Amino acid sequence: MTLLSVRDLVVEIPSRRGLARPIDGVSFDIEKGEILGIVGESGAGKSLTGAAITGLLPNPGRIAGGMVLFDGNRIDDLPATRMRRLRGRRIGMIFQDPLTTLDPLFTVGQQLVETMRTHLPLSDTAARTRARDWLDRVGIPAANRRIDAYPHEFSGGQRQRVVIALALCAEPDLLIADEPTTALDVSVQAHIIALLRALARERGTAVMLITHDMGVIAEIADRVAVMYAGRIVEIGPVDAVIRHPTHPYTDGLMGTIPSVARRLDRLRQIDGSMPRPNGTRDAMPVGCAFHPRCPKVFDRCRQERPVLHTAGASLVACWLA
Amino acid sequence: MLQVASVTHRYDVSRPWLHRVLAGEPRQHLTAVDNVSFRIEAGETLSLVGESGCGKSTLARLAVGLHAPSEGTIRFQGETLSSVRAQPALRRQLNMIFQDPYSSLNPRWRVRDVIGEPIRVFGLAADRVAQRRRVETLLLQVGLAAEDGEKYPHQFSGGQRQRISIARALASEPAFLVCDEPTSALDVSVQAQILNLMRDLQHRLGLTLLFISHNLAVVRHMSDRIGVMYLGRIVEIGPADEIFHNPRHPYTRLLLEALPDMTRTGRPRNPVGGEIPNPIDPPSGCPFHPRCPLANPRCTREKPALLLHGKTEIACHAVEEGRLPDQLCANRGCGQVACL
């Protein structure tokens, strides 16, 4: 059952240098209980996509086209107050920096209880019991004692777990996690990944996982969407995209990642850099946005913009697929 | 090329004097590097890998003489680092590349002045024209255009800035380069460009590298030998292939196990728990014992020494006593230490 459906999403940011289009026609679906990974390099539009869905676009950005359907209803045009309710109750969020999400003036217990009581019909004591359970589940040792601690008393990895508890305690149907493990050490990262996956499986929570780390995606996601310069260039089952990438960009990207398993003399490299739709440095190329860096470029790529179409198990935006 | 002998470095992390007097607190020290020894041979790449707070960046700074060690000595080409620092002809041979491409270039300087600074400091060009020509050569060498020298750092992307940093480091004509997380602020496709560039330059110029990173895959790609650090100590050091194919210290195994694996999508696992302890108050004995599945009472009392086992040196009582199972569990999907 499709929980979230994004259709031809366009985000524009007016600046004095002109109108930038950091997201240009993005479409994807997330099923209930599915983990969709969104990967891409910085500036590709991954985080903005998440922000657009949750109505948290930074000023003066705005949704200029397309729509977002959540559980069958349009949410991109909801008034701010209703969006806020939806965000706490049915859509949870985790950001890269846990400190921006936690209020330093309240204990984590107070924050959990308050979040639950805002969204769920619970008594104070019931909410507190549940808060303790959540801390326990996300792997905070001695949750009984730590529930009355303030955010600064936790280590970075623990704080991120508290944030996950906070995002999940209202039992949302969709979790949007933006680089949830990037600031963490590998051993802690492994824990958080395992936790996210377990929770998605147990509760049927759909997860939109935004990250630049292919390894994390490979390990946890069911499907993956690869973004480049504000567009999705390839989307499909994680095995297909990672093992048999079809789009030349995805293919190149996989080759650039050094592997622990074997040592190569040289890494494959994609020359040049991604055009930034919001800068003046590189204007967006006409046709396929990747064509100036593409090893397989031909005339049509320079003129016409490819749309996503079926190629094997995936959807790919490339004239060769 | 570089010899680090029993080096310890402590930072004074005490609160200001007045606070201490009022609160009756003693001075507090953080032992960032604890009795570390290793050598780097000419032409090889040694990498130090570990999680945040393991002391690898402090060690990088010690190696170029930005800090003086609290204890122990560091020798570069046989001379102590303090005497190396006093001789421009030797000091010139040591240089460093930094992690953050945004703070490592002075925003108010033109790129040609940034790259030209070492040339000027060491008098490596006869006159301004020669210096200019040298800067242009360096720019071309790192894959930028000669005209880029006229621009300011903010006009470049992160990857291009890191190329400028590399050009600056090469400007002093070094024999030995310390690279502190040179690609961790970059996207993977840009990282690949920079890593390839560094390997090329190393071969072409015969550089010796001390490479610092938290990214095991990057380290694997770059190194001949690898040292794994945990809480200021080297726990395992040896040839790169040995470390990756036959990791023996439980912490090395944990690191390798925790690494997300691209080749195994959706692999199940049950990772080892625990977190890095506070380095101001490290555990007694082996610093890893609170997280180690093989810990016994001796580990909680006695710091293990770095001893040679085969081709690698390992600081672990379990390895020393032969309590360590031979291999990672053959099924890598299971392969955690706890399972052993």
Next chain:
Amino acid sequence: MMLLWLQSDLVHGFRHAPLAVVSALVVTLLILAAVFAPWLAPHNPMDVASLSLLDSFKPPFGMPTADPANPLGTDNQGRDVLSAIMYGLRVSLLVGFCSILLAAMTGGAIGLLAGYAGGLVDAVLMRIADIQLTFPAILSALLIDGIIGAMLPRTMRESVQIYVMIFAIGISLWPGFARTIRGSTLIERDKDYVLAARVIGVSAWRIALTHVLPNVLGPVLVVGTLGLGMAILTEATLSFLGVGLPPTHPSLGTLIRFGNDFLFSGQWWVTVFPGLALVLTVLSINLLGDWLRDALNSKLR
């Protein structure tokens, strides 16, 4: 180029901040009026020979018996108030700018030294700054002025008083600059570009002057602008109290003091107009400073 880029963003923001534009306009006009006072002023208030007691206490524009030649009226000696204000502004601004320059240079040097050297040097210098900050700037200026005044022979005092004022006010304002520069220096000092210079053995002095200094100058502009208002006010207050500039070099403060004597005998304009000029000057400088602070803070983050 960096500076250009910053400026272009600054300029852009500036155009969209009407208050800043108006203040800048007022400040520019005031500076022009002060600088070109000898050519612009309708009369020369310093020329005692041209004064006539017959012209004394002419009321300003809009009152019965007003003389269009003296739009802001005249004082007890028949001096044109508008001209006196323009000349007074000249002195006030001169003292203000020079003392801020002095404060910025001493404070900047001390702040850079304290921030870059750190340790004991930093602690000692900053405690000195803290001690001075416990006095209001005006008290320090009064103290310095008094000490120097006592050291000079009576005959010299009047002719060098303006330099004494500049020195006294300049010294009283250095701690603000020192603290600002020190704060920014502490941040810049640990950045990698400074480390890169240290690795190749560039001397501490050279690093402080060529690497750090150009990167900590932004905030000085803000402190300097806000300090300028403060310096002008300090000078005016001292002059009002009679310890500032002598009647031979009247500043706005001196004018207010003299006019004050006639406030209750009905000749309010002699003191009110110089007072308004002072308020306008300081207010527009401060508004400009406030805007600059906000603009630089958001741009430099």
